[in-house]
Amino acid sequence: MLSIRHISKTFYPGTANAKTALDDLSLEVARGDFISIIGANGAGKSTLFNAICGTFLTDSGAILLDGQDITLLPEHKRAFHIGRLFQDPLRGTAPGMTIEENLALAAGHGGWISTVSKADKKLFREKLSLLGMDLENRMRQPVGLLSGGQRQALTLMMATIDPPKLLLLDEHTAALDPSAAEKVLELTKRIVAQQHLTCLMITHNMASALALGNRTVMMDRGRILFDVSGQERRDLTVPDLLERFRASSGRALDNDRMLLGTDE
């Protein structure tokens, strides 16, 4: 499905600030995989997502999506097949436009000079009612009036209204209050299951990294430290994860946020 082959990326090469954010990284993702990605700050998790989405071009290596080489494709063209949610709930929606207009843009139905059809409006209402946030009755209100949780739920809906081949979630619940985070995570699980999406999710919460999905990948210094799935993963506990990090990287995991997240 997604095949990442030996990609590397160094920022500010040749300067004192040179930083190798991705170091000869390879990853094979099968159709229907739901992979949680964990790692310390600066491990290259978001950089990996940026490379997949085309925010920048990698220095070397290749990225294939569903057999198609997308290594050199510009960001907006990759977006046909890749949906992405950011930690910041404001990034995925246009605040000055109504819910309906945001959805119309995301759905992308019709030609350039077509207006939103009745069928589309009906579809949007149905989809919004699935969120259970009463947004279907607020379609003509600007998105700027919504709460962070509502905006993130809407962004999730927009990213999946035409099921993407790949869904990337970059700590998409981390900036929300606990109850909203739980709700959005619940929606994520439901939509991913219903549409059989292939999904990569960055999280700082090790417990939910093990609880969600079918595979867990730990990254460190632009590389994949370990990649567990199946029975091995089911037997894994959070202290095991910390121990394996120490064993693989030769140092203790010192990310406060991740450690604090362990007892949740």
Next chain:
Amino acid sequence: MFTTILGLGATALELGLISSLTVLALFLSYSMLNVCDLSTDGCFTLGAAVGAVVAISGHPYLSIVVALGVGMVSGCITALLQTKMGIDSLLSGIIVNTGLYSVNIAIMGGASLLNMNKTETVFTKAKTLLSGTFMSSQYRLVVVILFVVLALVLLTWFLKTRLGLAIRATGNNPDMVRSSSINPAFTTIVGLCVANAFTGLSGCLLAQAQKSVNIDIGTGMVTIALASLLIGNTFAGKGRNVPLRLAGAVLGAVIFRLVYMVALRFHMPAFMLKLVSSVIVIIAIAGPYLKSQFPVLRRRLVHRGGKEAR
């Protein structure tokens, strides 16, 4: 006396409506795309010069089409500079504006003034067409209203289409446009093309209405139009109701001209127009900012006086 006032009102309305087409252009570039298009002055003159030359050569209707076309080309160049060549959006507007000065003089055959006293224009055509009807004395106003209504209908529809929505989102959140599989560079190019077509038309109509083009016809137009736009905003707000905001922009342009006309009656010299428009823009943009800064400023002043209550 009464007829004088009425006549002045009609002139103000006419000039206001003609410049409202430029205001609509800025609505698209400044309010929607979030790009301050400083090529507006040159593009306005370009429309006026091209419109005049084509009309003088005997094609009054064609002059409108050509003015729209050259405006579009000018907008396209400004947009390409900022989206494909890495030139800052303000700078690319200034560069195009400067280049257009030479282009405009070249179009006017090396002269800086063209006279259209005996030229057939859309206005003289309308005069012949309307002679004998009750509208015959206000033929210029009729033509201008026709164009503005057409522009309003077109823009209202355009901003509802998928392309229009994408243009609105580009100024709002370019990240979101990209994730909707649309290239924000493309929407910026289309938006600036459409906007500058309106600017060109606006210049063409002004030249034909006053029967002459001067190379300075567009100088300061961007500030005047911005002032009108901001006046319009105070009426129509900055909400999501696009048709209302478009109408507000037109209203702003007319009010600006009316106030200016009244000021002239009270013996304000005509050359003050540009200073007045500058001051309006400063007040409209700096006002809300200063207002938000006021509480901090007041605390500082009180603190400096040593009287801050604890």
